Amino acid sequence: ELKVEQNPLFLSMQEGKNxxxxxxxxxxxxxxxxxxxxxxxxLESLFVLLSNGxxxxxxxxxxxxxxxxxxxxxxxxxxxxDLSATYFCAVxxxxxxxxxxxxxxxxxxxxxxx
Amino acid sequence: DTEVTQTPKHLVMGMTNKxxxxxxxxxxxxxxxxxxxxxxxxxxxxxxxxxxxxxxxESVPSRFSPECPNSSLLNLHLHALQPEDSALYLCASSQDxxxxxxxxxxxxxxxxxx
Numbered sequence: 001e002l003k004v005e006q007n008p009l010f011l012s013m014q015e016g017k018n019x020x021x022x023x024x025x026x027x028x029x030x031x032x033x034x035x036x037x038x039x040x041x042x043l044e045s046l047f048v049l050l051s052n053g054x055x056x057x058x059x060x061x062x063x064x065x066x067x068x069x070x071x072x073x074x075x076x077x078x079x080x081x082d083l084s085a086t087y088f089c090a091v092x093x094x095x096x097x098x099x100x101x102x103x104x105x106x107x108x109x110x111x112x113x114x
Numbered sequence: 115d116t117e118v119t120q121t122p123k124h125l126v127m128g129m130t131n132k133x134x135x136x137x138x139x140x141x142x143x144x145x146x147x148x149x150x151x152x153x154x155x156x157x158x159x160x161x162x163x164x165x166x167x168x169x170x171x172e173s174v175p176s177r178f179s180p181e182c183p184n185s186s187l188l189n190l191h192l193h194a195l196q197p198e199d200s201a202l203y204l205c206a207s208s209q210d211x212x213x214x215x216x217x218x219x220x221x222x223x224x225x226x227x228x
Contacts, residue, residue, distance in 0.1 A: 031213055031214055033217075035219075040224075041221065042204065042219040042220060042221045042222055043157070043204070043206075043219040044219075045216035045217070045218065048214075048216050050214055086154075088156055088157075092214075102159070102217065104157055105156065106155070106156055107154075107155075107156055109154070
């Protein structure tokens with residue numbers, strides 16, 4: 001079964017600092033998604049990465065995908081308090097003829113403090 | 115506001131009750147999903163409907179019964195639930211099940227079993 005590992009699971013960072021969240025997965029896939037979840041809220045789609053070398057940026061967040069290394073990163077630049085949330089990566093996997101389903105990482109709980 | 119609408123937002127029920135969760139989307143999506151999410155955990159896939167047909171049942175106990183009356187609606191019928199079934203139940207939809215598109219999540223129903 002596909003395994004998706006995120007690290008760190010908890011991240012406390014000061015405003016203005018940079019940091020990277022890592023998402024490793026165990027089986028070949030070229031489709032990876034990043035979601036954000038605020039406490040008690042739903043999941044919001046942040047990035048869709050569909051090929052090796054894909055890079056997407058939105059504001060202070062940038063996501064990339066290296067399918068050969070089976071690694072995606074979510075880089076945070078100059079963090080602000082509003083980025084505090086839990087971030088999930090999810091890998092899409094096709095098993096045989098079965099169409100794709102998502103396998104989620106455990107999530108990274110990010111807290112940004114002044 | 116999300117484009118996937120779930121009702122009710124909160125539900126408290128006894129172990130002998132029968133209740134239903136409802137999910138609606140009007141984006142023309144042909145794949146719909148039910149997930150269960152426990153606190154501080156990633157969503158766990160329960161069911162997938164593709165073109166109104168059940169395509170995946172992740173070995174979910176029979177006390178959960180999904181139904182897809184039409185392409186816009188998805189229900190989850192609940193009967194004789196256990197306390198461990200208390201969780202946030204999320205509905206999601208995507209354009210179809212061929213992959214490569216993000217899933218859009220509703221705000222969820224927070225279910226408590228007494």
